Amino acid sequence: AQSVAQPEDQVNVAEGNPLTVKCTYSVSGNPYLFWYVQYPNRGLQFLLKYITGDNLVKGSYGFEAEFNKSQTSFHLKKPSALVSDSALYFCAVRANTGGFKTIFGAGTRLFVKA
Amino acid sequence: DVKVTQSSRYLVKRTGEKVFLECVQDMDHENMFWYRQDPGLGLRLIYFSYDVKMKEKGDIPEGYSVSREKKERFSLILESASTNQTSMYLCASSSGVREQFFGPGTRLTVL
Numbered sequence: 333a334q335s336v337a338q339p340e341d342q343v344n345v346a347e348g349n350p351l352t353v354k355c356t357y358s359v360s361g362n363p364y365l366f367w368y369v370q371y372p373n374r375g376l377q378f379l380l381k382y383i384t385g386d387n388l389v390k391g392s393y394g395f396e397a398e399f400n401k402s403q404t405s406f407h408l409k410k411p412s413a414l415v416s417d418s419a420l421y422f423c424a425v426r427a428n429t430g431g432f433k434t435i436f437g438a439g440t441r442l443f444v445k446a
Numbered sequence: 447d448v449k450v451t452q453s454s455r456y457l458v459k460r461t462g463e464k465v466f467l468e469c470v471q472d473m474d475h476e477n478m479f480w481y482r483q484d485p486g487l488g489l490r491l492i493y494f495s496y497d498v499k500m501k502e503k504g505d506i507p508e509g510y511s512v513s514r515e516k517k518e519r520f521s522l523i524l525e526s527a528s529t530n531q532t533s534m535y536l537c538a539s540s541s542g543v544r545e546q547f548f549g550p551g552t553r554l555t556v557l
Contacts, residue, residue: 341486364543375450375536375548376489383543422488426543433504434546436481436489 334359336425338437345413346445353408353440355423365406366424366434367397376422382406393417413444449473450549452537458555465524467552469537476541478520480504480512483534483551495520527556 335358345351357363367379380391387399397408406423420441426434453468471478477496481489481504491504493512501512509531513521520539524531534553538546 338488366545368545368548375550376538376546378545378547381545433491433494434479435491438486438488 334425334427334433334435336423336435336437338421338423338440340440341438342441342443344443344445347415348412351410351413351417351442351444353421353423353442355406355408355437357404357406357423357425359425359427361427364426364434365397365399366426367391367395367406367408368422368424368436370420370422370439372419379408379421413442415444415446418442418444450537450539450547452535452549452552454552455550456553456555458557459524459527460557461528463524463527463556465527465554465556467522467524467535467537467554469520469522469539469549470518471520471539471547472518473539473541473547474517475539475547476517477539477546478514479538479540479546480510480520480522481536481538482506483536489536492522527554529556532556 337356365382368376370376382389382399390396420439422439423437424434450471479494480492490506495501495514511523534551536551537549540546
């Protein structure tokens with residue numbers, strides 16, 4: 333069965349410092365992996381995805397994520413956090429073995445302090 | 447600019463009422479999804495559709511039904527609303543294996 337774990341409910345970081353939001357997954361076959369962000373009172377927005385190819389993927393707003401197959405992880409990173417990055421972040425996984433179902437993690441709230 | 451719209455941002459209904467939530471996308475996507483979002487639980491899939499008139503149950507379909515008569519429109523129906531269906535409802539669409547595009551959400555309160 334597919335599953336996604338975001339082990340931290342909340343991440344706090346100072347503006348200008350690097351940030352990491354963690355995600356691990358379990359899926360049969362090779363995964364399609366996604367990160368989405370939700371700003372207050374708004375729907376989810378797509379940040380980046382891993383389908384195949386280079387393990388380091390770059391996305392919107394300076395975010396990047398590294399696919400690590402051996403550790404089944406897809407951590408979201410940014411070299412220098414901004415206060416405006418404060419939001420709720422969701423990791424999601426979909427198996428490439430067919431079907432349309434995407435499983436979302438519980439979400440991690442990121443607070444960036446000025 | 448791609449767009450997914452939902453019929454209401456906020457909705458208040460009474461227990462036992464029939465509730466319709468509508469979602470429209472303008473991207474000609476074949477896949478459409480309904481999720482509910484609850485704190486600490488992330489997004490849980492209620493139903494999805496991969497083509498007109500086709501539907502598949504997600505993880506929590508009980509108490510819900512859906513309708514997709516046209517490619518661009520996907521409706522979620524609460525046959526008899528209950529207080530435990532108070533939640534944020536999110537609609538999304540996608541093409542193939544690509545990312546999903548989400549609507550702004552409908553916050554439903556059932557009294």
